[in-house]
Amino acid sequence: MIEAPCRLQVEPLTIEAFRPFGEVLEASDAVRHFTINGGNTERYHDLARLEPGADGRLIVSIFRGLPRSLPFTVSMMERHPKASQAFFPLSGRPYLVVVAPPGEPPTAATLRCFLAGPQQGVNYATGTWHHPLLALDAVSDFLVLDRAGEGPNCDEVTLDPVALIPPAG
Template identity: 80%
Template sequence: MIELKVEALSREAFAPFGEVIEASEAVQHFTINAGSTERYHDLAGLDAGPAGRLIVSIFRGQPRALPFTVSMMERHPLASQAFVPLSNRPYLVVVAPPGAAPTAQDLRCFLASGQQGVNYATGTWHHPLLAIDAVSDFLVLDRAGEGPNCDEVVLEPTVCIPADR
């Protein structure tokens, strides 16, 4: 079994897969509301796809025990999908580039802080929600509309996320 290295989530490292959603000095931001609010502006290119509409949901993720075996991946070929943590807890993000079904060697694993969200670009392969440590809530922005928008593949061989992250 292949062991995945867990990397810290950063805008640069995650760029091939989508955008990191976070309030940081690296993004455009400015003061609004008579000086009472700092707006971190246009953080992700949300894509509802053809004949789709953006919807807002809350996903409540059960914690995954580490080490964890990654045996499948999914993608949304018609639209992007964004996850923004609401519980201020770290979580894991496993991704592979858009295109053909990924192999174990294509996968990357990121540790996201409780203040970092991710927007998976249309067609990006990713593992379903990987909450760790405790039950965690996420605000999810994704597509509703006609047509199949979730492809799944089984990984052979499987990949392991180690306990020491």
Template identity: 75%
Template sequence: MTDALHLKIEPLTHEAFAPFGDVIEASDAVKHFPINAGNTERYHDLANLDAGEDGRVIVSIFRGLPRALPFIVPMMERHPKGSQAFVPLSGRPYLVVVARPGEPPTAGHLRCFLATAAQGVNYAKGVWHHPLMALDEVSDFLVIDRSGPGNNCDEIELAPVAIIPAL
């Protein structure tokens, strides 16, 4: 695969991920305040969930098999009718590969982020992303996305492909 593009793995930050959606985490970088007589800290309004005009928000659990690195990124998908949020439940880091919404991306448009076990992501409507990328072990994710009429998943194959190096 001499023409494959090797992706750089970046740390997941609010600023770096902003063109693609939201980082979901309890940190000083987000609005937070005490509730319940000071017994609970509320990290407030962390993601712009979007079910679209004719959809409704649903909650699911996805159980992802681990991906071995290096990993060839052969395809990308997007959800044109609504956002899709992933919150890790298994206490393990995972990878996020994204490209901006719009025309189908090439390997040169992709960005790869390493999310910590304490960070979720919300892909904005139409953002290209690779399906769930658990690392090391089978991992569960709470997923908040759209249910409703119409096709809400477009897939494309990448040519050339991208490669995610070993950590």
């Protein structure tokens, strides 16, 4: 017998709600910031703990994600056991972030789904389970900071039962 999918509630992405999974990258009054460059620039300082892992190096890439349609079935998750991975949107569009705590492989019941605003990035802490890029509405580019180095750094699991992200509204 096939189990019905677990229905995920889409939550707003906030610093507090995302803390168990990593950091939210955003220019807001909720983070440390100060004026630099002779008063011409506001610096939002030290937003994430970027971890390249032992024998790794931090690299910068751009990922171009095809849009996903809702409802969307979450049938797999991945994690990077050696390093963190940060995403920052470049296309001015919201996107979805599906995560589960580091450690044992996740189940549909342990997933959380966040709606990230067009000016919010995320940094997945080392080992945090997450779904690959979930762009919405149109092809979207993301600046990505992650690890290059020896050895595999991506574990994937299949969910059974799956989870469902319902349509907006």
